[in-house]
Amino acid sequence: MSSEVRRHHGNRHGRSEAARAAVLEAADDLLAEKGFAGVTIEGIAARAGVAKQTIYRWWPSKVEILLDALGSDMVTALEPVDSGDLSGDLRRYLRRLARFLTGSDPGAVLRALVGQAQHDPDLAARLRVEHLQPQREREAVMLREAIARGELPAGFDVDLALDRLVGAVYYRVLVTGEPVPVAFTDGLVAAFVAEQGQSASR
């Protein structure tokens, strides 16, 4: 038996998976080595051993390549935790988020894309629809299950809580440039938990 997609140089199989993979890897490498400005279509083509036309055939711009390169890395790296204990889950999740954003290759891709999205509304829309909102939804599930378990009150404002927890992490990464140590993320959760305890005791 043979693999589903065979190696080929352009034919009726349709798109070459080898070329696609080489492009995405080249884009990733260039971003890591030279930064966003160093990611050029010509550079990607040269490094991937691919013709420029092949790139333009499948991607409308370099940011789409990076979106593609991001792929499901976010889903993989930021799988929410559900152990039945909200505060522990949140601590683990925010630690993981901080590490993803500040210390991983796909995190660097995401930061570059969020940066570029400030100049490019189309990219912003695609980035949100394809990556940020789905991840936000996975984060929301964590909190909603805690509501279901009774760890959080019924009327709990999930969106506000996520903006305060996750937003603080992004803020340090994107705006202040401060490191995001475990002490910080744990501190966020501690404050969150304290607040809930207060509410519950009323």
Added chain:
Amino acid sequence: MSSEVRRHHGNRHGRSEAARAAVLEAADDLLAEKGFAGVTIEGIAARAGVAKQTIYRWWPSKVEILLDALGSDMVTALEPVDSGDLSGDLRRYLRRLARFLTGSDPGAVLRALVGQAQHDPDLAARLRVEHLQPQREREAVMLREAIARGELPAGFDVDLALDRLVGAVYYRVLVTGEPVPVAFTDGLVAAFVAEQGQSASR
């Protein structure tokens, strides 16, 4: 009598204030009209009626022009409030911050610069040193004075609080792209106050 600085085409008066102002205004206009990618040195020179060399003489790059164009707009627009009532001050400040970031021209410049800073560590450093950290300091003063007044406990973690309050606003602006209505900023302050109340009651 005439204005202090006369228009001139190269002379012994020193730097031309007219050229400087024209460049900054052209950069601002181009950003507003065409977005960040539409801001080019050539475009600025053409619109400002200035030679490219004059721009390169005084600014090392286009982002420095935008930094310069931002000027003291942030200081002016985001003057912290100090009425002696922390929660009211915070509500007013965050409303103003949200409006600045989402609904003003200098806010658009700041967003573009923060976006570009994700690709450009030098810009990131200058942006933080010249604008973000001074503003952060002004914000911190608000809280420190509340501590001095006894509205907040002595060991209060000012940095964590700002990351949670201000960070949530930036997060919506830069990442989720959600609007930042008054209800949201007031909600942030309400949660903050509730938390403090709980702490105080312990």
Added chain:
Amino acid sequence: MSSEVRRHHGNRHGRSEAARAAVLEAADDLLAEKGFAGVTIEGIAARAGVAKQTIYRWWPSKVEILLDALGSDMVTALEPVDSGDLSGDLRRYLRRLARFLTGSDPGAVLRALVGQAQHDPDLAARLRVEHLQPQREREAVMLREAIARGELPAGFDVDLALDRLVGAVYYRVLVTGEPVPVAFTDGLVAAFVAEQGQSASR
């Protein structure tokens, strides 16, 4: 009844005559519409509804297609005259040559090929062997028969005469771009006849 070669999409009949004809016609049309630079393999394939590979299977280059498209048009259009009266025959022949070169589709193809032959020695060789020399030979026959009839002297230099008669027509077409009216071709023949008369009278 059916045509000898039926329409087919690839089979054991061998080469598709329909595809061949469509390619030649498309090439001709493109040359007429857009000029030589507008004749591209991709354009021919698209217009002929034929795959590029089919073109490359049968023709090594686009100029070979035009050579093929020229076909026997030159032979047909430039059939020499032999009425037994040399000066009348030459007048008719040169008029026909002028009209072919300046006012017919295959003449335009020939001009394009002669032009391209200046850049392409292989094309030059093929063009001469397949079209120009055979036609030259047919022209020479006209003169040789006049020699046989005694209209021209035995030692008459056929090649020189053709270079002067035919060459002058090509020169106007290819180099000066002047029109080639009947008065011109008739003038050529008149001068030729006068010269022979002079020689004969010696």
Added chain:
Amino acid sequence: MSSEVRRHHGNRHGRSEAARAAVLEAADDLLAEKGFAGVTIEGIAARAGVAKQTIYRWWPSKVEILLDALGSDMVTALEPVDSGDLSGDLRRYLRRLARFLTGSDPGAVLRALVGQAQHDPDLAARLRVEHLQPQREREAVMLREAIARGELPAGFDVDLALDRLVGAVYYRVLVTGEPVPVAFTDGLVAAFVAEQGQSASR
């Protein structure tokens, strides 16, 4: 003391003569080495050590570069002869023309341009106006002076004679590809002279 035009890299001197000369020489060299198809803007730029933009600033296409490269070479190489003896002058001129067209670098440029002119009416017009017609005029002067001297009759058709003399040479070069030996050009003149003798004797 300094040379009239100083070396510079773009400035208010206006156009760089060094860049201009390097481009023309590179184009010439490429034509000689690789033929017309080997003359590309990129190739010229690379060989001349010049930016593509500099080429596009001054020449609209590669054929204009070749037109420019041809310069006054034709005038120089094809200076008509005027010794007072028409037949000798014509022999010398046609020998020189044959050598220019078949055995010189600028002759190769001219052949390439005449070839390309078959595909490009604009080039054809410029080539004629700038080079071919002026040269034709210089040729005509030779004959007109012979008329003035009484070597040719008053009503002599200069244009027809040039088409037959010069045209035959171009025809061999451009169409038949035959060599153009001295015997051939001398034969042309001999036939021309014989014809005139006959006319004169009438």
Added chain:
DNA sequence: CATTAAGCGAGACGGTACGTCTAGTCTTATG
């Protein structure tokens, strides 16, 4: 009657050159 094999339309591929755009450098003449 099923198999085989050749020509076909289709179209992706690695390339080269195109002509355009902007960057950043350099050299003047002007005031």
Added chain:
DNA sequence: CATAAGACTAGACGTACCGTCTCGCTTAATG
């Protein structure tokens, strides 16, 4: 001595064709 002007080298942009390479379909001849 800073300016406006503008030519310069450099290099990425996105497009057009090149010539090559499968691929799956159609069809007649073959076994």
